[in-house]
Amino acid sequence: MPFNSLPFLLLFLPVALGLHALCVARRPGWRVAWLAGLSFAFYGWWDLRFVPLLAASIALNWLAGEAWRRSGRGDVLTAAIVLDLGLLGLYKYLGFFAGLTDAVTGASLPLVSLALPLGISFFTFQHIAYLVDLRRGKAEPMTLAEYAVYIAFFPRVIAGPLVRPSELVGQLRAPEPSSADRAASGLMLLTAGLAKKVFLGDGLGSSIDPLWAAAAAGGRPDFATALQATVGYALQLYFDFSGYTDMALGLALLFGIVLPENFRAPYRAASIQDFWRRWHITLSLFLRDYLYIPFGGSRHGVPRQLLALFLTMALGGLWHGAGLTFVAWGAAHGIALGLHVLWRRAGLRLPEAAGFLATFVFVCLAWVLFRAPDFATALSVYRGLLGLGTEAGGAPEFWPLAAGAAALAILGPTAREAVERLIPRGWAAAATALLLAAILLQVGNDANQAFIYARF
Incomplete structure (x- = not known):
């Protein structure tokens, strides 16, 4: 049940908000349990098959945390984390590693393909964050209901943002703040996000998805077609x-919960480091705190730092998908971040405009690896960008939409900034209502597409 579907917007959300308001008014002590039940209902509506897996993973990790609190045995937390990663590997990477083993050794292993549970990559990282922070003394113990909301809270269970325990537990234990401005901000952010997805993300996708399909089928796109596929996907992914x-x-x-910011105009970045401070911020912070720093970070000399950057980003690429193209995408960013470290240590500087252009070009080129289903498709697009392709397939009407989307992504305010400026204004409320009506009409025409990150 995606957020951009009529069943969610016209049925699930209104009923959930009404029952939540009733719970807060009559039984405020039940609020956390209600949010947990609501989240399981949402997850089950989307994919009922994996509700037992989600519930079991929540129970086992919470019990591991409780066992550690009582015994102080670190191996309990280690075992839970190994189990979490094992389940992720089983569902997401079993076929990938079997194919890799076959390619390296020549052994013919049976390929097993399991259905991927929705959001497993995200809730696995949430489990790890809680257990590690609990051991480090950075997380307070939670009740089972609180932990269920921390893991499965329905607005973020499918594709984030990633939340630290300390960012949520205090909000669950405090009385829900009743604020008309907060509710108005929430509705405006929801509408802005829907507009970005439905009108820009899906609009761009309808133009470029056939180009990627043609390249994957063995096509040789010319320069204009490859450029449209590359720039279009960079914009589609961002707005989606x-x-x-x-x-x-x-x-x-x-529902009275503040989640952390996840995007801060990333295509405005003037360096690759700046890009990762703006793109998927909660994942960047997770990779920094739970991989990069444990790998050594910047504390053990430049060679160790460069290796830590490379390994962190390569593993971050693998987390996104079970394919070598994802690993190559992550590795490319790891190399770029390493070169940025060397550049800064050498005392070199680029003018901001040159830094912006170099960063944007690199990020777009790297997205080709992220989008391509295999290296052959990526190579076909790269050849087209070098002018070595022969097949035209781009649509001229794509560029006006892409230009407007790029201007908004680079020059315009983020949705969060715009909402903060507009609350409370009467005309903003009227504009939000009209925009939401237009979105509902568009969604009703079945023009909406699945969220890209829902598959990760």
Whole structure:
């Protein structure tokens, strides 16, 4: 049940908000349990098959945390984390590693393909964050109901943002703040995210998805077609994923929860380091705190730092998908971040405009690896960008939409910034209502597409 579907917008959300308001008014002590039940209902509506898996993973990790608190045995937490990663590997990477083993050794292993549970990559990281922070003394113990909301809270269970225990537990234990401005901000963020997804993300996708399909089928796109596929995907991914995040933040606000910011105009970045401070911020912070720093970070000399950057980003690429193209995408960013470290240590500087252009070009080129289903498709697009392709397939009407989307992504305010400026204004409320009506009409025409990050 995606956020951009009529069953969610016209049935699930209104009923959930009404029952939540009734719970807060009559039985405020039941609020956390109600949010947990609501989240399981949402997850089950989307994919009922994996509700037992989600519930079991929540129970086992919470019990591991409780066992550690009582015994102080670190091996309990280690075993739980190994189990979490094992389940992720079983569902997401079993076929990938079997194919890799076959390619390296020549052994013919049976390929097993299991259905991927929705959000497993995200809730696995949430489990790890809680257990590690509990051991480090950075997380307070939670009740089972609180932990269920921390893991499965429906606005963010499918595609984030990733939340630290310390960011949520205090909000669950405090009385829900009743604020008309907060509710208005939530509705406006939800609407802005829907607009970004439906009108820009899906609009761009309808133009470029056939180009990627043609390249995957063995086509040789010419320069204009490859450029459209490359730039179009960079913009599509941003508006699709940041739109989801805006919706998640807005929905959470409607239920009295503040989630962390996840995007801060990343295509405005003037360096690759700056890009990762703006793109998927909660994942960047997770990778920094739970991989990069444990790998050594910047504390053990430059060679160790460069290796830590490379390994962190390569593993971050693998987390996104079970394919070598994802690993190559992550590795490319790890190399770029390493070169940025060397550049800064050498005392070199680029003018901001040159830094912006170099960063944007690199990020777009790297997205080709992220989008391509295999290296052959990526190579076909890269050849087209070098002018070595022969097949035209781009649509001229794509560029006006892409230009407007790029201007908004680079020059315009983020949805969060715009909402903060507009609350409370009467005309903003009227504009939000009209925009939401237009979105409902568009969604009703079945023009909506699945969220890109829902598959990760």
